[in-house]
Amino acid sequence: MAEHAWSWHHINTDNQDSIAQAEQEYGLTSEQTSYAKDRFERAHVEYDAPAKTFLMVFNIPDADADAAQEEQHQMAFIIKKGLLLSFGHADATPLITLIQNRFSSVDGFTPYQFLLEMLYIVTEQFMPLVAKADSGRHDIAKALRSKTTRQRLLELSDLETNALYLGNATKQNASVLEQLKGLSIYHSFSESEQERLDDVLIEANQLVEMTQLGSQNLNQLEGTYNNVLNNNLNDTMKFLTVWSIVLTAPTIISGFFGQNVPLPFEHTAGGWLLTLGLALVLSLVLALAMNRYIKK
Numbered sequence: 001m002a003e004h005a006w007s008w009h010h011i012n013t014d015n016q017d018s019i020a021q022a023e024q025e026y027g028l029t030s031e032q033t034s035y036a037k038d039r040f041e042r043a044h045v046e047y048d049a050p051a052k053t054f055l056m057v058f059n060i061p062d063a064d065a066d067a068a069q070e071e072q073h074q075m076a077f078i079i080k081k082g083l084l085l086s087f088g089h090a091d092a093t094p095l096i097t098l099i100q101n102r103f104s105s106v107d108g109f110t111p112y113q114f115l116l117e118m119l120y121i122v123t124e125q126f127m128p129l130v131a132k133a134d135s136g137r138h139d140i141a142k143a144l145r146s147k148t149t150r151q152r153l154l155e156l157s158d159l160e161t162n163a164l165y166l167g168n169a170t171k172q173n174a175s176v177l178e179q180l181k182g183l184s185i186y187h188s189f190s191e192s193e194q195e196r197l198d199d200v201l202i203e204a205n206q207l208v209e210m211t212q213l214g215s216q217n218l219n220q221l222e223g224t225y226n227n228v229l230n231n232n233l234n235d236t237m238k239f240l241t242v243w244s245i246v247l248t249a250p251t252i253i254s255g256f257f258g259q260n261v262p263l264p265f266e267h268t269a270g271g272w273l274l275t276l277g278l279a280l281v282l283s284l285v286l287a288l289a290m291n292r293y294i295k296k
Contacts, residue, residue, distance in 0.1 A: 022085065036076035252282065
């Protein structure tokens with residue numbers, strides 16, 4: 001695609017006045033800006049050939065690389081009439097700053113070339129989150145081997161939630177890049193633009209594979225500890241069953257002596273010792289019988 005004079009502008013979608021000004025100044029429709037404002041908009045791409053307007057919604061990583069990706073964040077991009085417009089909430093500010101620091105000017109780029117450079121940077125910024133999730137998985141696995149606690153199991157659940165959002169975000173981005181190849185505008189891309197799109201797609205697919213592997217490992221870890229907890233519960237129930245049966249022996253023996261019927265040795269001084277002895281013997285017999293039954 002040939003180079004022409006064009007400009008890039010970023011609009012903060014948290015500022016309603018900025019959005020209204022962008023609609024008026026750049027001739028945007030309310031539908032187009034609604035994509036940019038919606039925090040729950042799914043990543044997608046479309047091209048309006050008659051209006052020669054390109055629109056893309058792309059997932060971005062959490063602004064805080066130390067935080068869990070507990071929700072999806074998006075940026076929107078519109079290309080029309082010599083303009084590249086990017087839209088994002090406050091959480092997109094670090095990305096915009098990074099892009100501005102890396103590229104002091106858009107000279108030498110076409111709007112689509114610069115868009116692809118931005119998408120490459122966005123995709124790169126997912127890597128620290130994937131690495132953090134992988135490190136967290138190793139840490140919690142080590143902690144659970146040491147001691148399985150409720151708090152650590154909750155941390156494992158949080159990691160799974162994080163992996164779910166991260167995996168969905170990367171899958172959607174890879175899908176959007178594949179869809180871009182099916183648009184009519186793609187056939188107008190220069191060879192370098194097509195190659196750069198392939199580079200971004202390779203990075204996006206690599207992210208998908210990494211997040212899928214992480215999710216599989218987390219699922220396997222969860223399944224392992226579910227089995228461990230179930231086995232522990234079964235052992236506990238077996239112990240309680242044996243103990244409850246063993247405790248019936250003293251009740252049975254003492255019950256006889258509580259009735260108004262004559263029993264051997266009931267009036268002797270050591271009768272209570274006989275009662276205890278019978279209770280202990282019966283308890284031992286029941287315990288051995290139940291232990292043998294459970295081990296079958």
